[in-house]
Amino acid sequence: MTVEAHKETLGFQTEVKQLLNLMIHSLYSNKEIFLRELISNASDAADKLRFEALSDDALYEDDSELKIRVDFDKDARTITITDNGIGMNREEVIENVGTIAKSGTRQFFESLTGDQAKDANLIGQFGVGFYSSFIVADKVTLTSRRAGLGSEHGVCWESAGEGEYTLETVEKPTRGTEIVLHLREGEDEFLEAYRLRSIIKKYSDHISLPIVMKSQNNDSGNEEKKDEDETVNSASALWSRSKTDISDEEYNEFYKHVGHDFQDPLTHIHSRVEGKTEYTSLLYIPSRAPFDLWDQNHQHGIKLYVRRVFIMDDADQLMPRYLRFVKGVMDSDDLPLNVSREILQHNKVIDSMRSGSIKKVLGALEDMARKDDEKYKTFWKEFGRVMKEGPGEDFANREQIAKLLRFSSTHDDSEEQHVSLDDYISRMKAGQEKIYFITADSFAAAKNSPHLEVFRKKGIEVLLLSDRVDEWLMSHLTEFDSKAMVSVARGDLDLGDLDDKEEKKQQKKVEKESKDLVKRVKDVLGEKVKDVRVTHRLTTSPACLVADENDMTANMERILKSIGQDVPNMKPILELNPEHALVSRLKEETDNERFTDWTNILFDQALLSEGGQLEDPASFVQKLNKLLLELSS
């Protein structure tokens, strides 16, 4: 067959060029990882072939011994990585190495600051894979052919990593991918067998198929062995080995392969489950959130294997959404090899692997929280907001998840979330039966909310919640350890035994004395409020707004509106503090116009202080100025 000599030049997606520059600079100090990345891709390609061949044996084309070769040529100054995996056709090459097909790429580039040192830190989150070849190579030639006898032509991609690449249709008798790295000036250290071998041992020992190199006569001292292939790695699935035989380094390197990450994970959880369903799982908690954790299309990080055979990436049935940051593999002994995504959805084996694994992950996190405070802090900083989705999503494990949650609180007013519900309970006042919290749309708004005044005065701790997900969390986490979770901005505040008899008596008295005032204010505000009453929450502010017991809080209403939800306008309850000088002055006011102005100012102030927006800000300012002028004249 003849192949048209047709070579075309294409431009990289702009982002690719930017990415290459950034990567070469930021990863240079760790440049040997290019080999790990290419081997990792080759191994994935072999996994994919094995999987597709389950239903189409012909894909093996009489060569079913899957392996990865690493060769080098001192004279040509090249390193060549070859696999006989699934390969790529022309479209796939363009899609995979001419663009960055990952969702959320644009946001990632927007998050770059231009500051090399800062951005270097971000690059690992992105996972650069194939492109890391350009750290050591100034030209890369990739030749690939998709498995299957129908696809006889291969495609050759070549680039100097500078904005363009060429594509050419070529003859390629063997399936799979061959990557030739033309080394940059000064990178000759990689043209040594022992160096390449030690890199493979260090980073890729866990790869389950053989990585072979030509045996070198100067290495073995044996002329006859020259040109023989030698397997450099252990070539067995890491997770199927016994825990005691695996070092932390091996666990970590395997993580970088399955997790497409550059950093070590925080921890790993390796377990073999025997009994009714049998499976092995090796799960990891990363030390950093990936850039697309909040992307709707974020890929789950679990790979499913069946008896060592790779079945699929991104097996989202195996982990709930709130644990979507967990990466690793699960290998079932029970599933059929031809299992499809559809089958996974209602499958007893999967359900049992899933619930078992959730328990394992939650247990490992509990352990980490108990034994390693620093690590847990890192975990919480990166994944805390995702964990907060847990109680709403996973009813069965709600209590266990709740134990793992961390919050800011008035205990130390620190923005860093480090107070657990158990900490809170251990500090509860005598007579306190409830766990109090406030939600607001910023930490400052929560911390400075007038709703906290009486709690601060009495030294009762309140959790300060200002993550968006907190409203959702609290609507599902209504109690913990048999104690009700109560918003301080909702309902009629009843502190129970935390108020003594004298205080209760005083409250009743003030309520009675304020009856007229309350009625007048209510008449002025009319439809704006659901009710007006005397407050027990305030010590220094004149007024505040609260939500009725069963209404959503103003914060929730704002969140829902901001995401375009149609929600009815909730009317707040205005609470007045008769002890405040402004309110007692208002009580004495006989001029109706002034009474109306002042009342409206009080209402608007209360709305502002809880982070709300005024319906008519101009009129608020006018009234305020009028008042100021009166005072100064």
Ligand code: ADP
């Ligand atoms: P990642 O591996 O994180 O997806 P890469 O940039 O390393 O990112 O690779 C992009 C894609 O190119 C891979 O997902 C895969 O589809 C394809 N690819 C890379 N190397 C190979 C290979 N040796 N064989 C087949 N496909 C490959």
